[in-house]
Amino acid sequence: MGTTAAERFSVTDSAVAADLRVLVLAGGLSYERDVSLRSGRRVLDALRAVGVEAELRDADVALLPALAADPPDAVVIALHGATGEDGSLRGVLDLCGIPYVGCDARASRLAWDKPSAKAVLREAGIPTPDWVALPHDRFSELGAVAVLDRIADRLGLPLMVKPAQGGSGLGAAVVRDAASLPAAMVGCFAYDSTALVERYVPGMDVAVSVIDLGDGPQALPPVEIVPRNGVYDYAARYTAGRTTWHAPARLEPDVAASVADVALAAHTALGLRDLSRVDVIVDAAGQPHVLEVNVSPGMTETSLLPLAVQAAGLDFGRLLGSLVNRAAARVTA
Ligand SMILES: Nc1ncnc2c1ncn2[C@@H]1O[C@H](COP(=O)(O)OP(=O)(O)O)[C@@H](O)[C@H]1O
Ligand SMILES: [Mg+2]
The missing domain is CATH 3.30.1490.20 (ATP-grasp fold, A domain)
Known part of the structure; x- marks a missing residue:
């Protein structure tokens, strides 16, 4: 308490990777291709706005030759679905010796498979529906x-x-x-x-973004999701006007604190890194239940992580720049 989110995250100008060359990966062949392209564009614009040299590219047959010919200092994976989240692309980037923002291949694969991730969460004492x-x-x-x-x-x-x-x-x-x-x-x-x-757990749909800029994972303000027709499905997510958000979520302070604790515990139990988004249902008694953890969360204009960043009073581009800086400093195999 007593510190602002900006202070806690210490996103200083010097932390932003102004002299690095960054490759943003977006597209892919999953069902979430369109969303990914929007995420990628948003990430690209935000990085460029803070002076980072960034380029956008699809994860297709031209990718590996391009990485070999002109390796970037770091990659930002704005790919959703299997391409970005099943761990395989991260494994290939490891082989190429190119660092990336986000968790490693093993943790990504674990989080991607919901039943495996739920088993780890339950083992760690983190509530998740039966x-x-x-x-x-x-x-x-x-x-x-x-x-x-x-x-x-x-x-x-x-x-x-x-x-x-x-x-x-x-x-x-x-x-x-x-x-x-x-x-x-x-x-x-x-x-x-x-x-x-x-x-099925009735309650409030809440997304908690977790960010780690080097001082350990921190929870951003929880974002409450209110789909107009009650179901947070594909149309509700990506059609303007179908969903209302409250950032921060309308939770009592003690409930908000326990939601943040559970999200941080989930991020840690799954061995994640840099950033994640933990999807939670808060039941009528104020008890959080973790549904899943996303290692490559949506970054579009209506996505939950950017809303949380805004609610925390942080600049999206500077935050990304700091994450890129950390990734680039990572020694790869
Ligand atoms: N067990 C559940 N109880 C209540 N609502 C759920 C449950 N599982 C999923 N939902 C609803 O469906 C949405 C999507 O589920 P989620 O597990 O986050 O999958 P994904 O986002 O990968 O499609 C949630 O945000 C929530 O609205
Ligand atoms: Mg979800």
């Missing part, structure tokens, strides 16, 4: 009807069905009665071969 992960093959082998009956019995209703790996709300559905469960599973399997079926 769940079962069901690969499509097992679902068929064990008999869909028997499996779904057992799930509804054990986890209760309503349920949330979503792809084990994925994002932007694609393939996700709330199931309020047992009869709707099969259709939700089919919809989910269109996006991923494994479905995550989770206890």
